[in-house]
Amino acid sequence: MALHGDFSSFPLPELLQWLDSSRKTGTLQLLTWEGGERALFLLSGQVLAVANEGLRGRVARMLALAKLADGAAVLAALKALPPSGEDVDSVFLAHHVEPRLVRDLVREEMLGSMVDQTRGGHGAFHWTEDLDRSGEEWAPCEMSLRELLFESLRWVDEQPDVDRVLPGDALTVRALVPPSPRQPLMHRILLTLCAGGQNLGRLRLSLGLSRSSTSRRIFELLRARQVEVEGAPEVVVDPVTDMLEKGAVLVRERQYDAAELVCATLLASDPTDRRVREFARMAQSEHVASLYAALPPLSVPVLSPDSEELSLLKSEERQVVGLVNGSWDVSTLVLASPARELETLKTLAKLVRMGLLQLR
The missing domain is CATH 1.10.10 (Arc Repressor Mutant, subunit A)
Structure with missing residues (x-):
């Protein structure tokens, strides 16, 4: 089955929700807007890979800038990936590249693009049940549509706070702490690049990420007091935002019972908050999917x-x-x-x- 449309009649969040609830397998192609084109390859509601012109080069450049991998080795590994998507990890390891680093950066790039598209609301899409990746400049990803929907909508809802604190690209960002393996990958990369102070606009251009993605991560570091931004106002920690971020980490770590406690607390405090409702749906959907993996539906x-x-x-x-x-x-x-x-x-x-x- 093929489906065509534009985001003025079928908004992106509704499209992702439909694909997720239907556990669709195929290719969402192409998400087109002013920022370019992308293709998402889905298997039963899970994003397996993302294709975008220049994606491989951006991933290699970011890892090389942060001194986390050799850029040439990353590019060679990405070019060696089989179209079937099998044995991805072994290909990366053979080139001395940690697979998780690539997946995390592809996830970051995809999330930023979804936020930009949701905010812009312009563009068109094409859905097909064909999973063929041949001829595409694709890279592996590991993220459910439900998590993608939750995270992108949460970013959209919180973007006004980010824009208020970081209103332009002329601001200078300076790291206050060294990068650590315990930190999220994008935080490590930004702290490395901002060790001696870095202009926000140049930082964004060197990484090749959208402004939404770069400013969002700088905002998180500023809130955690791990960077300073000249002229930026003090960031007041929103307790709901803080709990949502911790809840999302619990879901990614498969600590579903703990995530349910966070969800129950948030729903009791404000059941009308869209971020809270989306988190509740995402946490339950991920828990159900995990249980079905252990309890196959056709097993007796x-x-x-x-x-x-x-x-x-x-x-x-x-x-x-x-x-x-x-x-x-x-x-x-x-x-x-x-x-x-x-x-x-x-x-x-x-x-x-x-x-x-x-x-x-």
Whole structure:
């Protein structure tokens, strides 16, 4: 199935939400606007790769500027990637390039472009179920559409604060702390380049990133008091923004229960905040996807006979156990359960960990 449209009639956030909820596989091509063209290669709602003219050169240049990799080696590894996208990590390692560094920078570039497109609202798209990458200047990425949607909308909502603090490119940024492997990759790169002071405009041009992406990361460093910007006002930490960023890290680290606690707190404080609602959807979607990876939808749970531990279960968990008949697969049990999809999957996963269920 192919789908064509423009963002005036089908806004980008709605398009991403449709592709995510439908778990689509194919190519979102091309996101066209004043900033150029991009293609996103999707597998069941996950972004596997991104194609954009000059993308490989920008990734190699950023890693070389930050002294994190040899630029020529990065370019050679990217050019050696097979069109099928298989064995990507082995290709990078063979060229002495850390795969995670490339994926993080591609993710950063894609996120900045989505923010710019959402704010601009101009352009067109073409969706096809063809995943062919041959002839494209693509690079690997690892990000779900739900996370992309959440992060891009959060950036859009918080951009006025960034613009207020960093209104122009003439500002000088100076690092106050040295880069550390514990910091996010873009923070490490910016701290390296700003060690002796750097003009914000020149910094953006040397990196090849959009202004939204560069100013956003400088804003985060300024808020953390890791850089100083001449003439910039003091940044007041917004507690909701701080909790959302920590919650997003928890989701990326697959600490879903901790992320749910953050989500519950935020929803109780302000359920009308769009950033909070999107975070709740993203966290639940990522948790469900993780559980389905451990509990394949077509696998059939079989109850262990005569288990005394069944009496220790909660009443709602025993309801799920009562549906297990050795014939229904996981997807059928989820549909038949009176509990929500997430709660049913969590119960099934718990029963498997306890040894009360086996999957056939």
